[in-house]
Amino acid sequence: MVEWWWSVLGAAVPAVMAGQAFRTKKRRDEEERSNRARGREKNSDDIFVCERVCTSNRMLKKVGAFSKDPTPDTCVTVCGVSELDACADACARTVCVNQHQVPNWNDICLKRCQSECLRLSQSSVVSS
Structure with a gap:
């Protein structure tokens, strides 16, 4: 059996x-x-890659509750050696600026914000 x-x-x-x-x-x-x-790091022609990130309603919806007390309708433009670096720094200065007490939430906020920033920068490159 x-x-x-x-x-x-x-x-x-x-x-x-x-x-x-x-x-x-x-x-x-x-x-x-x-x-x-x-x-997509800098070429010999490009010294920096600049990205602009705003705490728009669209960005805050993409990040969700992982951004803690963001200041609405603020923007920052940050330049770096790659789009990834520029997006990470811009997100840390605008959308994910206030630290959560829950340790993993800050990382999730930065990842979601970077992902949206890179997606938007790619769509603007394609449409240009």
Whole structure:
């Protein structure tokens, strides 16, 4: 007679494997996005890359509750050696300026803000 736990094990193994594959793909996509952003570093013609980040309603919706007490409708333009650096610094100065007591929330705020900043800078490059 077949034990009942074999059927549970048979259902659990594919679910665990699918979850692992999903996490691996997500991690690989994020690494690729970061590498692409790093790859857009300064050329011999460009000394700096400048990015402007504003605490608009759109940005605050993308970041969600991870930004703590942002000052609405403020903007900052920051220049750096890559779009990733410029976006990170601009986000830290505007959207994610106030630190959360929950340790991981500040990192999540910066990641979401950087992602939106890079996405917007790419859409402006494509449309230009």
